Amino acid sequence: MRREMTEGRPDSRTRLLEAALHVIRARGYPAARIEDVCERAGVTKGSFFHHFTGKEELAIAAADYWSSKTGAFFSGAGYRSLADPLDRLLGYVDFRKSILRGALPEFTCLVGTMVQETYDTNPAIRDACERSITAHAAEVAKDVAEARRLYAPGASWSAESLALYTQAVIQGAFILAKARGGPRVAEECLDHLRRYLELLLPREQKRRRRP
Amino acid sequence: MRREMTEGRPDSRTRLLEAALHVIRARGYPAARIEDVCERAGVTKGSFFHHFTGKEELAIAAADYWSSKTGAFFSGAGYRSLADPLDRLLGYVDFRKSILRGALPEFTCLVGTMVQETYDTNPAIRDACERSITAHAAEVAKDVAEARRLYAPGASWSAESLALYTQAVIQGAFILAKARGGPRVAEECLDHLRRYLELLLPREQKRRRRP
DNA sequence: CGGACCATACCCACCAGTTGGTATGGAGTC
């Protein structure tokens, strides 16, 4: 259906989506101009309106593209092959910390940025962002649920809520990083998140219990 | 200098600032139109441009206004009169949870929203947002530092980093609330935050310490 | 009167979306 990439240069639609990821993460959705996206993708507006009906469809397509791209990115990371679910969960946090490199628009979250500016005005985009966040949280929740079964079976918190909490910390860490102009604060936030997970899921939990 | 409010109706400048708080929190800074702000404030553009040189100055003034308004709001809250710093800290989290009422633009954070869309394009607004967040975090850090001295004197984390972490959780909780369309997720995030603080600062810590 | 305050009418730059094309390549037909 869609033209395949030849010798490493992706097709125009993919380049437009990649460009949209960068521009929207840098400027936000309302301030992101279609011409900026086109310029970054190396195509003209005519090409853009051939592939997308408008700016809104671009945003939704970008959110879906973001979901599949990050999904593949995380599922292919090294920590995924660890046997212990708690190792995978802590590995996830460490991995997220390790990718806080480069400029802010390169490691911050597209849908977290977009949902802030569209939740009250554009339900379609909000839905797309919600799908993306929920899907990613559900992946994290799998490891949380397994780790909970092993290390904190009687805990009062649910795996889903803890997985969503990790996402809240990460999203909030991005906001602080943007305010501060660098990823340092975000790293410290992930350190606190890791400490919380270790406190909730103690490995030598049986030794310590003494009723 | 500025005209005082008469019989409960604030002056135009204040009404414009209040209107800006709502419009920017609902639509975001770039999508917030000056005319929207004027309409909500019940004044015309002529009045607006008498009080502000332009949209950017409005944003900066709104951030400063937000700082002083929230500063007064929290310093006047009931939990502030508790004697124990840990009680004040947990009271802060409970209080933040209790104000998650009404529509989203009424309880979400102005500067957290604005900084996302301006950090890369408008340094002046970014600075204003950073000042606001940092000032609020510094207030929280006072109680954290006192509580740390009492209940976790040898802890490896600093009071400042934990205070910033609380802000990250709150900001991230707002993003999830916007994505989900309601404050439920945010409440659960604050429950996790409270649990973390209780784990880091155990009240019966002296009993347990035995060097 | 003079200045603070505010309203009306207007200007104009910017940008989403449109128009009207061209180039390429594949399917079908003889």
Added chain:
DNA sequence: GACTCCATACCAACTGGTGGGTATGGTCCG
């Protein structure tokens, strides 16, 4: 194989509504 037909992909120039900002004049108050 050559030729038509057409869909896909792309481009450059234009348009029109929108919204930030201005020009001007009026009103109230000290």
